[in-house]
Amino acid sequence: LMQKNTYENGMVSGRLTRWHPNGNKELEEEYENNLRNGLAVYYNQEGQKIREVNYKHDTLHGSYVEFFASGHIKIEGEYKNGLFHGAWKWYDEDGVVLGEGNFERGNGTQTAWRRDGTLLREITYQNNQKHGVERHYNEEEKVEKEIINRKNEPRETEN
Structure with missing residues (x-):
């Protein structure tokens, strides 16, 4: 099994989960009417979380966070309707x-x-x-x- 999702009226709705070929989770995204809507979490091939983002109608909207393999935050900021908005910060691995x-x-x-x-x-x-x-x-x-x-x-x- 490489991907699991649910359909409603022929469109992807709810959680979509996809796995890397090695069996580790690749991503979890929330969908509504075939569009990403809500939290999306992405993982590297080792299964470590590398990014958490939010979507509204398939457009980046809300918090955006990237992680180092160590789990420490690499980048954090906000999007508003697909555009950088508000305060953003970039970190090294030591924070x-x-x-x-x-x-x-x-x-x-x-x-x-x-x-x-x-x-x-x-x-x-x-x-x-x-x-x-x-x-x-x-x-x-x-x-x-x-x-x-x-x-x-x-x-x-x-x-």
Whole structure:
């Protein structure tokens, strides 16, 4: 058995569970009328949880969390109608915050740091895509590289 789900009026409704070929669980998703709706949990081939997300009418909506194999949180944030929304955080395996972002319907900025706390990069987003100036910093926190992102066609400049 590789997948188990229920149908209602010819459409997937309720929980869908799928297994990796080795028998470990791959995913559990909630469906309503053939659309993902509610919590979805994804697992790697070893059976460890790697991601928990929420859907509304087959679109990311609500909390989003990725995990390291250790179980520690790697990324956490929120989606609203498929777009980054609210506070986001990126962590290393020890739980140290390496990045933060703040978004309003897919628009916002992300800042990342090295483990020692020095600034690594700053990225602006528009409609969930990198847009505008993306700055990368050296260990002295001086701009090392700038990338101009427009319509998913980055142009790099060196300093």
